[in-house]
Amino acid sequence: MPRETFQQELDRLLGEVVDLGREVESCLGTMSEALETHDAEVAAGQIGVDAHYKERGAEIDEECMILQARQAPVARDLRLIYTVQAVTNSLVRVGTLCEHICQAIAETADAQRDPDLEAALLEMSRGARDLFRQGLEIFAARDIDRAHGLEADDDRVDLLYAEAMNLAVNPGKDGSGSPEWRVQAALTVHYLERIADHGVDIGERTVFLVTGERMESAMRQYRDRQLDQYDD
Amino acid sequence: MSDISEQKPRTGEHGGASSKEPAALGMRIEDLSAFYGSFKALTDVSMDIRANKVTALIGPSGCGKSTFIRCLNRMHEIIPGALAKGCVKLGDQDIYAKYVDPVRIRRRIGMVFQKPNPFSKSIYENVAWGARINGYKGDMVELVERSLRRAALWDEVKDRLKESGLGLSGGQQQRLCIARTLAVEPEVILMDEPASALDPVSTQKIEDTMEELRQRYTVVIVTHNMQQAARISDYTGFFYIENMGDPGRLWEFDETSKMFSAPDRKETEDYVTGRFG
Numbered sequence: 439m440p441r442e443t444f445q446q447e448l449d450r451l452l453g454e455v456v457d458l459g460r461e462v463e464s465c466l467g468t469m470s471e472a473l474e475t476h477d478a479e480v481a482a483g484q485i486g487v488d489a490h491y492k493e494r495g496a497e498i499d500e501e502c503m504i505l506q507a508r509q510a511p512v513a514r515d516l517r518l519i520y521t522v523q524a525v526t527n528s529l530v531r532v533g534t535l536c537e538h539i540c541q542a543i544a545e546t547a548d549a550q551r552d553p554d555l556e557a558a559l560l561e562m563s564r565g566a567r568d569l570f571r572q573g574l575e576i577f578a579a580r581d582i583d584r585a586h587g588l589e590a591d592d593d594r595v596d597l598l599y600a601e602a603m604n605l606a607v608n609p610g611k612d613g614s615g616s617p618e619w620r621v622q623a624a625l626t627v628h629y630l631e632r633i634a635d636h637g638v639d640i641g642e643r644t645v646f647l648v649t650g651e652r653m654e655s656a657m658r659q660y661r662d663r664q665l666d667q668y669d670d
Numbered sequence: 671m672s673d674i675s676e677q678k679p680r681t682g683e684h685g686g687a688s689s690k691e692p693a694a695l696g697m698r699i700e701d702l703s704a705f706y707g708s709f710k711a712l713t714d715v716s717m718d719i720r721a722n723k724v725t726a727l728i729g730p731s732g733c734g735k736s737t738f739i740r741c742l743n744r745m746h747e748i749i750p751g752a753l754a755k756g757c758v759k760l761g762d763q764d765i766y767a768k769y770v771d772p773v774r775i776r777r778r779i780g781m782v783f784q785k786p787n788p789f790s791k792s793i794y795e796n797v798a799w800g801a802r803i804n805g806y807k808g809d810m811v812e813l814v815e816r817s818l819r820r821a822a823l824w825d826e827v828k829d830r831l832k833e834s835g836l837g838l839s840g841g842q843q844q845r846l847c848i849a850r851t852l853a854v855e856p857e858v859i860l861m862d863e864p865a866s867a868l869d870p871v872s873t874q875k876i877e878d879t880m881e882e883l884r885q886r887y888t889v890v891i892v893t894h895n896m897q898q899a900a901r902i903s904d905y906t907g908f909f910y911i912e913n914m915g916d917p918g919r920l921w922e923f924d925e926t927s928k929m930f931s932a933p934d935r936k937e938t939e940d941y942v943t944g945r946f947g
Contacts, residue, residue, distance in 0.1 A: 441944045510897055512930040513939045650932025 444509050448518060451501055455522050455529070458494050459574040459640075462533045466570055466633070469536045469543070470563045473626075478547035484540040491533035498526045514647075521647040525577055528636040532570060535629040542622040552615035555623055558602035562627060565595040566634040573640030582648050585641040595634040602627040679716075679907075679920040680934040693904075696721035696858060696888035697742065702756035703917070704737045704746055711737045713917040715756070717907060719858075724880060724889045726899035726926065729909030730941065734918025735892045738909065739860050742890065743779035744772040760857065777804060780851035784863040786843035788835035788850070793818075793827050796835040796846055801853045813853055820886070821849035822879045841872020845879060852887075859883060861891040865898065877902050896942055900930045908938045 465487055472481035502519050505511065511519055569591055576584050606624040614620070646652055697719040704712040712734035719725050727735045740746040741754045744765060758765045765775045788796050797814045806813065814831070818824040823845040827838070835846050844864060851859060861880075865873040873895075880902050883889055893899050899906055906929040910921035922929065922938045933939050940946050 444944075512896070512900065512942050513933055515943050516931060 441509075444505075444511075444515070447501075447505060447509075448515065451498065451505070451522055452518070454494075454498055454501075455526055456574070456578045458491065458498070458526065458529050459578070461494075462491065462529050462536070463571060463574060465533060465536045466567050469539050470567050472540060472543050473563050474560055476543070476547050478544045481540040481543035481547070484537060485544065486537075488534045488537040491530045495526050495530035499523060514650075517647050517650060521643045524643050525640050528573075528640050532633050532636045535633050539626050539629050542626055546616075546619045546622045549616045549619035551619055552605065552609065552623070554610070555602060555605040555615065555620070558598055558605060559623055559626060559630075562595060562598045562602060562630045562634075565591070565598060566630040566637070569595065569634040569637035570640075571637070573637035573644075576641040577644045580644060580648050582641075582645045585645050588638045588641045592634055592638045595631060599627060599631045680922045681924060693720035693723050695719075696723070696760075698757075698759040699742070700757040700759075702738070702741060702754065702758060704734065704741050705751075705753045705755075706749065707751040710917040712741075713919055715920045717920060717923055719888060719890060720905060721888045722884055722886070723904040724884050724891060724902055725905045725907065726903035727890065727892045727907045727909060728894070728896060728899050728941070729918070729921075730911070730946075731894075732918070733909040733911050735909050736862050737918070738920075739781075739862055739890060739892050742858070742860055743776050743781055745776070745781060747772070777854050778856055779858040779860060780854065780856035781860040781862065782844070782847050782851055782864050785867055786840060786847050788838070788843050788846050790834065790836055792832045793835050793838070793846060794831040797849045797853045800850055801855075804854055806853075814849075817849040817853040818846075820852050820879075820882060821845045822875060822882060823849055839872065841868045841875055844868060844872070844876060848876075848879060848883075852883075856887065858888045858890065861889065863892055863894060866894060873898070896930075900926060906930070908933075908935075908941060910937055910941070912937075 465484055468480060468484055471477070472484075502523050505519060509515070569588065572584065572588060572591070576582065576588075603624065606620060606627065609615070609620065615623070642652075695718055699715055699717045699719070702712065702715040703710060715734075715738060727739065729735050737746060742758060744754075746752050746754050754766065756766070760775070760778060763770070765772075765779075789799065791799065794814055797817050798810050801810065801813055815824060815828075818827060823842060826842060827833075827846075835843065838846060844867075848859075848864075865876045868876065877898065880889060880891070884904075891899075891903065903926045905923065906926045907923040908921045908929065909918050911918050922933055922935045924933070929938065930942055933942065
């Protein structure tokens with residue numbers, strides 16, 4: 439097959455992105471665990487990972503640039519490199535957000551908490567983690583059928599976001615937690631919402647990679663196809 | 671992708687233009703088939719060629735691209751036994767209608783070939799000759815200069831117009847041939863791999879020239895250089911033969927940006943990404 443070497447380089451590049459994704463996913467798991475157990479030590483262990491992810495991201499970016507310069511990719515190869523760069527950027531950003539949250543956990547481990555806000559926070563953390571994992575799995579397996587459920591899951595995270603922010607700005611009279619914790623909790627809510635969005639973005643970019651269509655357009659075609667089946 | 675029925679080419683709206691506002695129609699080809707004796711080389715090609723746009727034709731060797739382009743100005747029939755069937759319209763005129771003089775058609779639809787083929791005459795005469803035999807009554811000096819300027823050659827040859835055209839470099843000779851084509855004031859310019867015999871610098875000059883040409887002419891170019899098609903064309907047609915021995919077909923036709931980013935058909939994607947051919 440012509441361009442065999444190019445194909446091998448693309449496969450290796452994809453493998454590197456998926457590996458980076460797994461590392462970030464693992465960091466996200468550790469962060470969630472520390473959030474639930476208020477474990478400052480576990481959280482502190484993740485501080486510094488951001489620099490590593492950025493370095494990996496920069497390496498992947500450079501490989502993409504070299505491939506574009508040397509191979510002049512078009513069509514699916516072009517979409518692949520475009521998607522790899524966007525997904526890598528999302529992965530690095532999620533890694534950074536994870537580190538921010540771990541920093542907050544480490545700094546407020548002994549602070550007084552608002553149980554309602556904390557419950558919403560933990561629920562959001564599970565939702566964001568799940569969306570990120572879904573996005574990464576869709577990308578790794580090019581399983582775009584699963585991408586259609588991402589927006590509904592993201593809507594649930596957005597609802598939790600609104601609820602948590604409401605609790606953050608309207609503390610009850612009792613058990614509202616220390617001001618320091620409340621500020622960090624509000625920031626964490628925001629970071630978790632961003633992580634969920636990156637998960638959705640990774641899944642939607644995979645739809646573009648496979649079909650050449652933007653998610654919105656692909657969704658429309660998907661719905662029309664279902665209707666056509668009934669017409670026949 | 672392979673479920674497209676009846677072997678019809680996948681085209682965007684407006685016969686290849688998926689943009690909302692397609693350019694004016696330059697040529698319309700309907701159900702064109704081409705033969706060499708009993709051998710059918712090309713079958714059922716329908717395509718709208720937009721005016722003042724560059725349309726690139728790509729595809730593996732032997733898929734009928736050059737045959738197709740030669741049908742567009744009735745040069746195909748010059749080959750003994752060759753025949754074209756179907757309808758090719760330039761504006762409202764069917765160029766294959768019985769009363770049509772093919773020589774007049776070739777004046778309106780000029781052609782530039784793969785190898786530069788200047789006459790063994792001066793640079794000036796190379797450009798003036800076609801216009802003169804066609805009875806041009808205007809200012810010939812002005813016509814020669816204008817044609818050479820549009821072909822982006824004037825600055826390089828203005829001081830040696832009396833020298834032989836054969837003394838020019840390959841790239842300059844090709845631009846001289848373009849100037850010669852322009853001098854008879856065609857509406858459409860067909861180019862059959864115009865830069866394939868040229869070095870990269872000359873190729874770049876030809877591509878720059880095409881950028882100028884699209885302002886005034888409708889251009890159709892056959893090229894094996896896919897990056898060239900991606901760089902210079904507005905629309906791209908992919909010709910393909912599904913099985914050995916079959917005639918070539920127009921497999922997909924759309925805006926170049928679509929054809930090189932997300933084509934509809936798998937065979938097009940395989941070809942433009944270099945996975946076959």
